[in-house]
Amino acid sequence: MTATAQAYVVGRAEEVPLGEGRAFTAGGTPVAVFRLRDGSLRAVAAVCPHAGGPLADGQSDATVVVCPLHLNAYRWEDGSSPTGAPPVAVYPVREEDGALVVET
Amino acid sequence: MTAVLGGRTAGQTSLALDGDDTRARLVVVGNGMAGARFVEEVLERDGGEHLRITVFGDEPHGNYNRIMLSPVLAGEADEADIVLNSHDWYADRDVDLRAGVRVERVDTVAKVVHAADGSATPYDHLVLATGSHSFIPPMTGVRTADGSLLPGVVGFRTIDETRQMLAAARTHRRAVVLGGGLLGLEAARALQAQGMVVELVHAAEWLMNAQLDAEAGAVVRRSVEELGIAVHLGALATEVVGTDRVAGIVLKDGRRLDCDLLVVAAGVRPHTDVAVRSGIEVERAVLVDDRMATDVPDVYAIGECAQHRGTVYGLVAPAWEHATVLADLLTGADPEAAYTGSRTATKLKVAGVDVAVMGVSTPERDSDEFLVISEPRRGVHLSVVVRDDRLIGATLVGDTRKVAFLTQAFDRGTPLPAERIKLLVDLSDGDAEVGVAELPGDSQVCNCNGVSKDRICGAVADGCTSLPSVMDATRAGKGCGSCKGLVRQIVEWAADGELTVEESASWYVPGIPMPKPELVTAIREHDLRSVSSVFATLARGGVEDAKSKMGLASLLKTIWGSDYVPEPDATFVNDRVHANIQRDGTFSVVPQMKGGVTTPAQLRRIADVAEKYEVPMVKVTGGQRIDLLGIRKEDLPKVWADLGMPSGYAYGKSMRTVKTCVGSDFCRFGLDDSTQLGIDIETRFQGVESPAKIKMAVVGCPRNCAEAYVKDVGVVATGKGRWEVYVGGAAGASVRKGDLLATVSTTEEVLTLIGRFIQLYRENGNWLERTYDFVPRWGLDRIKAVLLEDSEGICDALDEGIQRSIDAYTDPWARDLAEPASPGQFRTSLPLTVLPQVPVR
Numbered sequence: 001m002t003a004t005a006q007a008y009v010v011g012r013a014e015e016v017p018l019g020e021g022r023a024f025t026a027g028g029t030p031v032a033v034f035r036l037r038d039g040s041l042r043a044v045a046a047v048c049p050h051a052g053g054p055l056a057d058g059q060s061d062a063t064v065v066v067c068p069l070h071l072n073a074y075r076w077e078d079g080s081s082p083t084g085a086p087p088v089a090v091y092p093v094r095e096e097d098g099a100l101v102v103e104t
Numbered sequence: 105m106t107a108v109l110g111g112r113t114a115g116q117t118s119l120a121l122d123g124d125d126t127r128a129r130l131v132v133v134g135n136g137m138a139g140a141r142f143v144e145e146v147l148e149r150d151g152g153e154h155l156r157i158t159v160f161g162d163e164p165h166g167n168y169n170r171i172m173l174s175p176v177l178a179g180e181a182d183e184a185d186i187v188l189n190s191h192d193w194y195a196d197r198d199v200d201l202r203a204g205v206r207v208e209r210v211d212t213v214a215k216v217v218h219a220a221d222g223s224a225t226p227y228d229h230l231v232l233a234t235g236s237h238s239f240i241p242p243m244t245g246v247r248t249a250d251g252s253l254l255p256g257v258v259g260f261r262t263i264d265e266t267r268q269m270l271a272a273a274r275t276h277r278r279a280v281v282l283g284g285g286l287l288g289l290e291a292a293r294a295l296q297a298q299g300m301v302v303e304l305v306h307a308a309e310w311l312m313n314a315q316l317d318a319e320a321g322a323v324v325r326r327s328v329e330e331l332g333i334a335v336h337l338g339a340l341a342t343e344v345v346g347t348d349r350v351a352g353i354v355l356k357d358g359r360r361l362d363c364d365l366l367v368v369a370a371g372v373r374p375h376t377d378v379a380v381r382s383g384i385e386v387e388r389a390v391l392v393d394d395r396m397a398t399d400v401p402d403v404y405a406i407g408e409c410a411q412h413r414g415t416v417y418g419l420v421a422p423a424w425e426h427a428t429v430l431a432d433l434l435t436g437a438d439p440e441a442a443y444t445g446s447r448t449a450t451k452l453k454v455a456g457v458d459v460a461v462m463g464v465s466t467p468e469r470d471s472d473e474f475l476v477i478s479e480p481r482r483g484v485h486l487s488v489v490v491r492d493d494r495l496i497g498a499t500l501v502g503d504t505r506k507v508a509f510l511t512q513a514f515d516r517g518t519p520l521p522a523e524r525i526k527l528l529v530d531l532s533d534g535d536a537e538v539g540v541a542e543l544p545g546d547s548q549v550c551n552c553n554g555v556s557k558d559r560i561c562g563a564v565a566d567g568c569t570s571l572p573s574v575m576d577a578t579r580a581g582k583g584c585g586s587c588k589g590l591v592r593q594i595v596e597w598a599a600d601g602e603l604t605v606e607e608s609a610s611w612y613v614p615g616i617p618m619p620k621p622e623l624v625t626a627i628r629e630h631d632l633r634s635v636s637s638v639f640a641t642l643a644r645g646g647v648e649d650a651k652s653k654m655g656l657a658s659l660l661k662t663i664w665g666s667d668y669v670p671e672p673d674a675t676f677v678n679d680r681v682h683a684n685i686q687r688d689g690t691f692s693v694v695p696q697m698k699g700g701v702t703t704p705a706q707l708r709r710i711a712d713v714a715e716k717y718e719v720p721m722v723k724v725t726g727g728q729r730i731d732l733l734g735i736r737k738e739d740l741p742k743v744w745a746d747l748g749m750p751s752g753y754a755y756g757k758s759m760r761t762v763k764t765c766v767g768s769d770f771c772r773f774g775l776d777d778s779t780q781l782g783i784d785i786e787t788r789f790q791g792v793e794s795p796a797k798i799k800m801a802v803v804g805c806p807r808n809c810a811e812a813y814v815k816d817v818g819v820v821a822t823g824k825g826r827w828e829v830y831v832g833g834a835a836g837a838s839v840r841k842g843d844l845l846a847t848v849s850t851t852e853e854v855l856t857l858i859g860r861f862i863q864l865y866r867e868n869g870n871w872l873e874r875t876y877d878f879v880p881r882w883g884l885d886r887i888k889a890v891l892l893e894d895s896e897g898i899c900d901a902l903d904e905g906i907q908r909s910i911d912a913y914t915d916p917w918a919r920d921l922a923e924p925a926s927p928g929q930f931r932t933s934l935p936l937t938v939l940p941q942v943p944v945r
Contacts, residue, residue: 017926019673020680023933032933037636037648037673046933054689056933057677057737061648068677068685071651082567084577 021056032056043093109165131227135161138407138423139233145431164204178294210382236372256350273298276364288369422446463497512547555580615649635674655871666912684755694754699782700728727761750915767804774804776821795869832879
């Protein structure tokens with residue numbers, strides 16, 4: 001991956017409530033953005049690599065997000081899956097002046 | 105009969121885009137066990153990035169597991185179970201599958217494949233994986249004038265032939281199977297299981313003569329005959345009798361055997377027509393070198409159609425080894441990859457007998473050691489052949505416990521015990537697990553997929569604790585499945601050392617180290633009303649665990665009723681949006697329809713909603729309700745508003761529905777008003793959370809039209825106002841008749857008793873433990889004593905507990921319509937492109 005990451009404003013920070021995930025598009029890439037219980041943000045590809053499930057509908061904790069369809073888990077840290085599914089893409093995400101910024 | 109296995113939904117087509125695709129063109133002829141596996145191996149090496157793949161398949165189906173045809177024929181497996189790769193699989197991976205298109209010849213100079221549909225497909229690399237076809241021995245009358253087989257005569261090689269046999273088994277009675285090898289024996293046993301009278305005709309003097317010696321063959325014969333299958337040995341069929349359909353066969357000695365189905369399983373021959381027509385060198389099969397290359401540049405052959413160093417293999421493991429080597433070479437993953445031959449070891453079950461064979465079956469030199477243990481009465485025959493202190497052959501019939509060790513010795517030449525008898529029997533009377541423990545780490549357990557004991561143990565160490573998860577992670581046991589027993593033993597052995605596995609099995613959820621009763625006490629003691637507070641107080645290190653949240657949320661709702669503090673991250677998506685998520689990310693909506701009774705007005709509203717929101721499927725459910733499937737998340741609130749009906753809780757771990765029969769109002773046989781009682785029960789217990797779903801039914805007489813005997817709670821009218829209450833029944837993945845808890849005389853008693861039972865289950869059932877497991881675990885006698893005699897003095901508490909939850913009920917649809925639970929609650933999470941497309945009906 002030699003291409004430099006591109007930053008996109010995908011939405012407003014308040015669109016992602018505490019403990020939930022919401023789907024956005026970052027420059028054509030569907031991403032799921034989560035706000036963990038500690039208030040921090042995480043972003044992964046919106047599509048579960050296993051069977052295409054909507055990851056934004058998944059439950060999360062400090063370590064993983066769990067896809068709602070077949071309960072495959074993916075680590076925030078590197079996208080790898082403790083349940084043996086192929087890894088999911090992980091994107092840097094931050095809040096800037098109330099805007100949600102995702103780098104893809 | 106003509107269904108396409110693993111087919112695409114009608115109306116879907118794949119687009120072949122050409123244009124500026126610069127990838128090299130890889131064409132595979134043959135979509136069977138070898139060809140399809142080769143494509144998988146190429147894709148696994150990211151070969152799709154620089155190879156554009158086209159696969160020709162003679163059969164119209166996707167790729168299926170040919171090894172599993174016998175279980176399908178025997179009715180032990182479904183067709184759907186044996187699909188390895190569906191048409192969608194190919195489409196999703198940008199592989200152009202030409203299913204049902206036969207390749208006629210290859211122009212190896214112009215490098216173009218010509219197919220029967222008139223197409224000409226250029227290639228840069230061509231792989232022949234055409235496999236074999238059934239050999240039909242010359243017999244008078246076996247073919248009709250046009251050269252096709254006489255109706256009722258069938259080979260045993262494809263799913264279509266299997267379907268033909270299954271159809272014949274339904275309408276005909278007598279079958280003759282030609283060929284007493286592995287395939288013939290499997291066909292005979294399967295057809296017999298389908299209810300046919302089966303005779304087996306074999307040309308050689310003993311069964312499975314290619315793999316077994318005479319004595320071992322005799323042991324197999326005995327077992328086959330014990331199944332009720334007549335066996336004719338040394339018998340040559342010379343003529344097939346019948347004009348419109350087979351009526352029998354005539355043997356060389358003049359005997360005639362009547363039949364209306366003739367299965368020919370007398371061996372296979374490699375499919376070499378395409379190679380011959382294309383000028384590629386063929387002997388018994390297509391000649392290949394150690395790179396699987398034929399004598400023509402850029403043309404390769406793998407699987408049963410390939411002849412390597414003089415050997416043509418008829419087993420799946422070598423074919424898959426071919427596929428791996430060629431994929432390494434063509435993708436550049438390992439430019440040095442070479443195939444040097446396979447030592448074949450087979451392990452299978454023939455006619456109910458375990459058989460394992462490897463190498464030679466009898467000694468060939470005077471100096472060879474030959475050890476035989478023969479117990480024909482027990483159906484056991486074991487032998488090994490040892491040359492120069494190395495195992496060169498083993499035959500195990502009826503007892504394959506030593507197969508793992510022997511396979512290892514055979515494959516790797518590991519040292520043999522000086523007392524040779526230890527090769528065949530465990531002289532120490534230690535337990536059976538010693539075998540697994542002593543198995544060397546690098547010994548191959550799954551021959552089909554080449555998985556070693558070490559890899560299985562590694563998967564367990566990485567956290568796989570169930571057999572399916574280990575199988576998913578390693579592919580062990582996912583070929584023919586014959587090694588599943590050994591894989592299970594190894595998994596159990598490997599997981600045993602992990603004390604946490606044992607310990608956590610008793611926990612209510614994996615993230616909190618406590619069994620349920622302790623957990624409930626701790627929650628009450630610390631007054632924990634939200635899932636996050638439970639983690640903070642009771643989890644090790646206060647660490648949250650996503651997979652434990654749903655179970656904890658359910659428990660807290662049970663304990664606290666309306667005082668539970670909900671948190672969005674603790675709630676599964678179904679409970680967040682009060683609908684059941686489907687495979688394509690849409691939702692199913694089931695309005696409440698108490699007792700399965702509806703009205704014209706309700707039906708009209710449901711119909712209007714279905715039309716307005718273009719609902720792809722409207723389905724009457726097993727629970728006597730109507731399901732609207734394929735609703736978009738963002739439409740859910742509008743759908744509820746238009747329906748104006750309460751939620752039917754078809755998505756939750758909760759009381760779902762109460763089925764009823766028409767009872768005494770209309771039924772000529774009804775003894776009591778089951779319909780009204782069902783409606784009353786559903787009204788009282790609607791939406792009550794529980795460790796797993798609860799399904800109920802009430803019937804007006806023991807004819808059981810609403811299946812009350814197989815429900816979590818079932819109520820049966822027996823006349824004169826009396827009702828029987830059954831608990832712990834099931835008719836899902838498990839089938840269990842409920843246990844009779846009590847017979848009572850009033851509907852009020854029915855409601856009280858059900859309430860107590862549900863509350864007992866809610867307070868004591870493990871997460872996701874259905875009542876059909878809970879009732880046997882507690883024991884019916886104890887449950888009766890607690891609920892009927894108040895033996896533990898908790899009946900008042902149970903009554904209060906369930907009443908608290910009943911009082912806390914609000915319809916979730918009405919509640920969230922009035923005020924969304926969180927901003928964007930119903931916002932779509934769908935990327936809208938790559939999800940599996942569910943067909944519109």
